[in-house]
Amino acid sequence: MLDIKLLQNDFDNVREKLKKKKVDETLLEEIKSISLELKEKKKILEDLQAEQNAKSKLFGVYAKEGKNLEELKSELSQNKEKVALLNTQVKEIEEKLSIIASTIPNIPDESVPEGADEEDNIEIKRVLTPPTFSFAPKEHWDLDVDWLDFERGVKLAKSRFTALRGTGAKLSRALINYMLDFNAKRGYQEVCVPYIANRDTLTGTGQLPKFENDLFKLDGEDLFLIPTAEVPVTNLFRDEILDVSMLPIKMTCYSECFRKEAGSAGRDTRGMIRQHQFSKVELVSITKPEESDLVFDDMVACASDLLTSLGLAHRLVMLCGGDLGFSAAKTVDLEVWFPGQNRYREISSVSNTHDFQARRAMIRYKDEKKNRLVHTLNGSSLAVGRTLIAIMENYQNEDGSITIPSVLERYM
RNA sequence: CGGGAGAUGGCUGAGUGGUCGAAAGCGGCGGUCUUGAAAACCGUUGAUGGGCAACUAUCCGGGGGUUCGAAUCCCUCUCUCCCGGCCA
Known part of the structure; x- marks a missing residue:
């Protein structure tokens, strides 16, 4: 598997090296942009999850104190849907990324000579x-x-x-x-x-x-x-x-x-x-x-x-x-x-x-x-x-x- | 292939709905004691991703579901162990 991080951080270098293996460059571009999109979406998802976790804990506390739980419950339900939606999106992107990335061959070593066949x-x-x-x-x-x-x-x-x-x-x-x-x-x-x-x-x-x-x-x-x-x-x-x-x-x-x-x-x-x-x-x-x-x-x-x-x-x-x-x-x-x-x-x-x-x-x-x-x-x-x-x-x-x-x- | 039991941190093993990422023991690491070591005692100790960091997300065999909330309830798959069948 290609090192996605390396691709994100040192794109030109990876592309240059993979030229020896005749890899479709647009695929590499695609991997890079998908991986960046994934990173962004994941960050948003994590924040939402953090919020959900904190409020869920509150729920337990409120329940013990006998407070009214209806408002918190509906908040949590709404947030839950957002999390679920984003989560499926993230999973889809991850899958797409891994399918494309798993078809990219290994990067040739420095010592490998140029050549077609x-x-x-x-x-x-x-x-x-x-x-x-x-x-x-x-x-x-x-x-x-x-x-x-x-x-x-x-x-x-x-x-x-x-x-x-x-x-x-x-x-x-x-x-x-x-x-x-x-x-x-x-x-x-x-x-x-x-x-x-x-x-x-x-x-x-x-x-x-x-x-x-x-x-x-x-x-x-x-x-x-x-x-x-x-x-x-x-x-x-x-x-x-x-x-x-x-x-x-x-x-x-x-x-x-x-x-x-x-x-x-x-x-x-x-x-x-x-x-x-x-x-x-x-x-x-x-x-x-x-x-x-x-x-x-x-x-x-x-x-x-x-x-x-x-x-x-x-x-x-x-x-x-x-x-x-x-x-x-x-x-x-x-x-x-x-x-x-x-x-x-x-x-x-x-x-x-x-x-x-x-x-x-x-x-x-x-x-x-x-x-x-x-x-x-x-x-x-x-x-x-x-x-x-x-x-x-x-x-x-x-x-x-x-x-x-x-x-x-x-x-x- | 049929009947039963199970899968939790490096290991053993608790945990049946709410600070549980998870008791306890072993092991590991650090320390006290010792000339040194052992024993004893004290402390510490899961993994992975993101972030300079604070922090945060995910993980209790895999996947899915119920629920505001799942290691804990339900479904399913895989695997392991025991009994029987088959067999080199």
């Missing part, structure tokens, strides 16, 4: 060199192993669902276990959470109200399948005031993720790149504001080192303003090399949302005497499915076999 993202560095092959490397769906069962996955549900069998299934589980252990060694506590979340939870992390179409909703219930573990894990501490000694909280979580992929018809229809359900090991951190940049770097390093340990060539990319997600103030994507496609593709995405999610989810900590909003960060440790097929493509041999990376051997 993916083309303007900036490569930070490359790690490891892509492998060379003495033969033409295949894409994962062409590899002659029975690890991925696309047809039967579709039979069970619909397109964009895949079943794993045999070594494929086992490798997926090995990856999950390996990643969780890897993260735990770096100080991320493992958590396990529900894959179904309610509306408040999805609103806290910013998926709702704007992106309901991307979510699978349970029929007849106000519940949704989670699109990422970020949602439940970040919301673990929703509506809480944390003790400063608890921070930073660093967590890692394996979950299945469910996405409708509504806007991506025709993209990545082959193979396991883009699925309605996929496994992911996630990193989530909750920090003091002054620590969040450090923790962000730690999370990026954690994901990058994980790829390195698996021997997978990858690069780090800083997203530009136009490509940044709704809740993110800053995002670094990790892209792994796919020999079959001859290109890098996203396998992890680490974001710092600053206090954007914290304000929505009301996650705060006590600092001295004051309550302050935390910063929340999230990132894929790695998307398991994409890691699986990256291993398949990068470790394929001319005879059609696939070598298992040595770090995974003890997990197989």
